[in-house]
Each structure stands twice: as structure tokens, then as C-alpha cells.
Amino acid sequence: MAKEKVVVIGTGERYYKMWPTITHNYDVVAALDNNVRGNIKGIDIEGVSEITKYSYDKVLVLPVNYMFEIKEQLLEMGVPADKIIPYFGENISLKTTDYKYVNDKILFDNGTIRFELDKDSGHGGVNGIFFDHVYNWGGAEDSIVIDIGANIGLSSLFFAARKNVTKVIGYEPLRSTYQKALHNINLNKTEIKDKINIYNLALGNANEEKIVNCTPQNARTVFSICTDQCDFNKNVEKIYVRKASEILTPIFQEYHDKKIVVKMDCEGSEYAIFESMMQADIVRDVDIFMIEFHLQDKGIIEDCLIKNGFRYIKTNTADYIGFVYAFNIKKG
Template structure:
């Protein structure tokens, strides 16, 4: 028998996944948040509609949260009304993980504890902001960064953010060590805390650095949105800020080629992989890696691209003996680039 739940807040996401959701849960009522627009409830017949304030605080029926973009505000609003956090449940699409493989538990402070069983290991982290949930779905439910290799490798995570990708890669037996770079201190601190939640077999692989990568060593002050740390920039499109600004963060950047070359020289025979999601900084980092001959040591690059300029770096990378796949939906400003080193390229051909 399906569990009966109250739908907490309306969203386009609910109607998109209506058939999938209603196979898992029986919606008995719709509780609209203060930010929900007025309008009819399409597709839910004989279902009472009321506001969050009308939810019985002492009731037992659980409240299903489907919205991704407003998940933080919905959780906070329900908790502020005295709803027990144990009654709140988050719905996510069942894609690359079965429901039994992971749990998302809402805490009293409106954060969400994630526990995921994958590849025979358990990984843990805390989600807090909207972009955290988006990144969680991209990495763990859509397998955006998943790759398989029969050779052990060392991975560079350029754009650590709050640590979700590094933790994901650390769960793979063939990823032996990870070097992760994050320029913004609030994101870096959250990454360190998330990594620390994991067992030594996961956390001991990850080496973190509180600086970003660029084409030169420098420091700068940038606008930092604590509520959306997944889109912070240090390159084109960033908003220079004054240090007195409440949302300003000073960040250190180091020359990418110099930093990665030092690591590679300590183990020159290893297989190296780059994951890069650095909100536009790829257009300064990739040319600098070419300058320092770093790409000759890289076997695989998995990258999110920005600003509709992916062809610039796709051509550069292909010229270094890679086969490049690049994709960006016409309605998106971000895309995906995957580059695999051609096995038959000889040193003399580079």
C-alpha cells in the first residue's frame, strides 16, 4: 500500500514527474507555501488545498517536498511553523541510484544529511543550499562524472565547491588519490566538513587546497553568494567586490600549469584525470596547462563549460591528441565536454 502524504509546495517539477511520484505516494492534500503562485491544481482530483499554516502541527502524515529550486525556503517555512522535521521527506528522481541506495534526512537546522551506498562503500555529506541539491542530483543521480577505467589513476578536481564530486570519485577503487582546488573559503570549509564525515577509505584519498587555479598567481575580491555557492566565479562574468561588502570574499589563485606540474613530477608514471567545473575559469586554465605541457600527462578530462565558448577549448584540447565530445543544449549557457587521450598517439606526433 502506498504511503499517504501531504504535498508540501507546488512546483513545475511535481507536474513533470507526476506519474512517477504518484506511483510511490498517495497525495491526500496539497499545502501551498507562502511563495506559491495562485492557480489551479492540475491533475490532482478530489484533493483539498490549503496553506502551510493549516497543516496540523500534531499530525502524523508526512509532508513530501518535490521542489528543487525552493527546497531550502520550503523546509525553513515548515520548520518555523512548528512542523516536526521527522515528518518532512524529499522526493528525487530515481535514476542511477535505487531508493534503497541512499537516504536524505532533514535535520532540525534545515540542513539535509545524505548517506549513499555505492560501489560497496558508504559516502556521507550535508546539503544546505539550493545549488547543493542540484549538484547532488547531477553527480549522484545522473552520474555526470562517472567513468570506468581498468588502470589506477590520480584525479585533479578543479572546482571543489562543497566536496560532492571529490567524495564521489574517492568511492571508486581505481581513483587512488585526489587533489582538489577551491578558492572560496566558505565553500572550502564546507567541503572539509563534508569530507570529514566519511570513513578513512574515502577521506584519506582527498587532498584539498584553499586556492583556485588560473593563468597567473594573484589575489582578488569577489562577490560570494552563500545561498548559491555552486555558481561563484573568479574569471569572466564575475563581479569584483569591495572587501567591506557583506557578500565579498577574498580568494587566492595560483598558476594552474605550475601547480599541477609539481604534483605530476612527484609521480610522472601515474595516469591522470581532470574534472573541471570552475564557472568560466576553464578558458584561462586550459591554455596555461598547454603552456606547461600538462595535458601530455592527462588521459581523461571531464568538464562543465560556460558562456557558450566551449569550441575554443575543444579545439585546443583536440590538438593535443584527444578525442573530444562537446554538448550544450541550445537553451543552456552551460555544456559538457569530455576528452579522451587517443591511445595510438605517439610522443613524436604530439
Template sequence: MASLAAFWRYGVVKTARKLKAAALSPLMAARGDDAVRSAYGVLMVPNWQDTTFRYCIFGTYGRDLADLLLGQREDFVFVDIGANQGLYSLIAAQNPRCRKIIAFEPVPTTHARLAANVALNGGAARTALHLLAIADSAGEVTINVAPDHTGTATLAGREGASGSGGVTIETIDAPLLDPLLAGDLPMFVKIDVEGLEAVVIAELAKTPSFARVSAIFYEVDDRWASAGEIEALLRAAGFTRFAKYGRGHHYDVLASRS
């Protein structure tokens, strides 16, 4: 029964949302609106040529992480690693218990849209935006970016990665990351970095601030990431509960402490 429910939720419903996005996006783009309200209730600056934007508008990503963020009942900080245009930062800001948002998006054009979306929704006062990527060393690197699907930008160097490349970004490692996470509230972390999740988690785990991380929602694609490796890394750091969201080779996991 559970597998049937997963097939319906993550197969049939998600596919229907993708088809809806493809069919209606040209019509909505032709209207020329200055801002578009997404299926998640937040406003976004139009970017219709981008698949990631269209998925945000039509709710293709589902409600799993959105509901987790809106359901937090104690004060927390949301750390959005791989924020893209800011969908989940904007959703977290809807929860008054979210006292601060720390968002990392290293691609300059995408970061500019992130900043515009935060301003559009009135969340700038409690949102810290960083034009940075988290990696195992600090410096400058070139990232693959697909203009028509910004959500596939990756530093992982995986086979078949899409994008034109040629975009130079800045990376930071644990010593530079820790001061950006300073505070005393628990942190809910989202990581969506297209195959570099294990590296990001390893760097987070090196910071003193990591002790305040109560939950991590991270993406896994079995074609280029090892779910077992990531889980072992988190168990060694004190995480004991792992809940899977999705089906097939591409899914999400919520890791939390006891």
C-alpha cells in the same frame, strides 16, 4: 526523439528537483542534523542557506558526472577543479578504482566545508585539498562570492555575476600546478569555474602532466563562454571525442582522447 528526451531529463526532471529542494529544505534544516545524506549517497555537513548545498542534497545536478565517475573500471586520479563543498570528490571516492583525488577550492569558507565533508566520508587519506584557484598568473585576486549560492563564485568578471566580492584568494598557473598533479595514473578532470574554463584548460595544457589526462568534464554557459573556443583548444591537445550533457545555454561537455 533525442531532443524530447533531453527536454524531459534536463528540463522537467531538473525543475522538479529544484522545486523539491525549495519545498523540503526548510523542513530538513529544522531537524538540526549534524550530517545530511545526499541523493548521491554521500554525507555532507549542513549548509541549508546555500543553494549549491541544497542541489547536492536533492540530486538537482542529475546523474551524468556521478555515473561517469562511478563507472570508471581502471585505476585513475580524479582532479576536481572548482570543487565547492566536494560533491564530486566524495562521489569519486566511492569508486575503489579512484586511487587519488586532487581538489581545488579557493574560497576559504567553502574550502573548510569541503575539508569537513571529506573527513565526514572517511576519504582524507587519498584526497589532496588545495586552497587555490587555477588562473593564467600566480598571485592574489578578489573573487565574487554569493553566500547563498557558493557555486556561482567566479574570477571571470562576467557581466551580471552575483556575489558580494571582497574575498581574497590565491591563484596558481601552470608551473605551480604541475607538481600538484605528479603521478603516473590517468587523470579524469572536472572543471566548474563559472566562465573561466578556457583559461583553466589552457593552463592545464601547458603542464607535462596534461598528457595523463584521459577525460575532461567541463561546464559551458554560452552567455559568457565559447564552446567552440574550448573544443578547438582541446582538439589541438589531442582530444577527439566530445559528448554534450544538457540542453539550452547552460550544459556540460565530456571531452576524451581516442
């Protein structure tokens, strides 16, 4: 059976990562990029404007940070809308038919999970969560998941779709992002959305309010604590921080008979959260940690994990960011 002919847009890091999958599933007739030229993977890279000279069945748009801008660019060149595919990859649980452009959004629906992405929320971690499975873990025991840094709700939905997960409790400090998470959760079937409770809170090592600068960066909305240099007329939001130990201790007590999984992706706040948990001596109550760490890691988290009976794996995805996966061997 002949493969579909595709034009690939974007030849950055994801081009290299996705290339084996793309060439296995499709006949690549051209690879185009707005900036890059040269020969990559045996294909001459041309400008996006050259698409008009090719015949194709689909156009795969790879740059997750510019999927909406590239779609508009292609439409202006006369590319049919139904041929433009926002490409997040393909595997046993992720297919190109699962996601599509719908007006000014990207709709994902794989029959189990539904969510929407818009220009401001960007990809919301789709690749990491659904293609790379960065938040997957083995085991079939009844589990609850604490989702610290729930963003627009994709990780919470991923967890809730697992049959052995009975509850997901999420925390997202930014109001607009929290509202998108609620919207995405409510797009889903009752058996998925009823597992999830999400709160408009940040966790840290004190009960306080903070003023933050919010910066939409396509992939996500990030924030930094305001200083005297902040522009208080632009992208400023008040967030509410609760002491992590005060929030987590009653949850751990209520679900002591379940496997407790804690996921953290909270833009550097993981250190304050661990400080609070260490002070309350509740780190040992967790079975599994999945932590995206940020900034300069000084071994604080690893030292704490070792002292509390964990073994861990640490991977760096950049100089200032990476993952720690930790398993409590004392709890078994």
C-alpha cells in the same frame, strides 16, 4: 503492497524530471506549490496551505533552492517534522532514507558517503552528482582525479568512493566553501577521506591574488571578479590563484602510471586553465576531461581537445552553460 501516500511540494522543472520515479514509488495524493496553479500531469496544483486537508505518510520537498524555507513553512502549518523529506530523487545508489533534515542542516548518509548541507551551501550539486551521475565514467583502471572547483566536497567524495580511484586532489578558492568541504570530507570513513587532498586555491593562467564578490545563491556560492562598482563592505573575499600548469605538471608526472581524470566546474575559469595547460603542452597528459563550461563558449576548449587527440561529447543545459566530456584516444 500499498504504496506510501505522499504530498509533493514544488512543481517546477524537477517536478517533471522526478515525476516518473515518484509515481512509480508512491501514491501521490496532492501536488502543491507556492506560486504555480493549474493542472500538471493530471493533477490540480494547489497552494501549499492546502496541505492541511490531506492525509499522507510523507511530504516530498522538491525545490532544491528553497528546501530549508519550505521546511519552516510546513512546520508552521503543523506538518510533523519526521514526515518532511528533502527529495533529491531515487535510484540504485540514492534513496530517500539516505538524507534527512537534522535541525538546520540536511544530512546525507548512504552507508558509504556522508555529508551535510546547510542553507547557504544549498544542494551543492547533489542531484547532478548522485542522481544524474554527471561525473561518472566507465573503466576500472587505477585512476586519480583532479577536482577543480571542489565546492563543498561532494564531487571529491563521489570520486573517492570509487574503488579504482586511488587519489583525489581538489581545489576550491572560497575560504568558507573550502572549510565546508573539509568538514564534509572529515565526516567520512578513513578509507574515503584519506584519498582526498583539497587546497584553498583557484587555478588560472597566472599567479595572482584577486578580490571577488561572493554571492550565496542557495545552490552554491558563486563569485565574480571585483571592479570599481563592487561593494567592498559586503561579501568580498580575497582568493589566491596559481598558474594551472605549475600545479598540474608535477601531479601528472607523479601519477603518470595512472589514468588521469580532470573535472572542472570553476565558473568560467576553465578557459584560463586551458590556456595555461596549452602553453605548457600538458593537455595531452590527461585521459579524461569532465568540464562544466560557462558563459559564451567560442570553441576554444573543443579546438584544444581535438588538437591534442581527444574525442568529445558536448551538451548544453542552458544557453550559457553545459558539459564537455572528452576522452584521449591517443593514450588509449
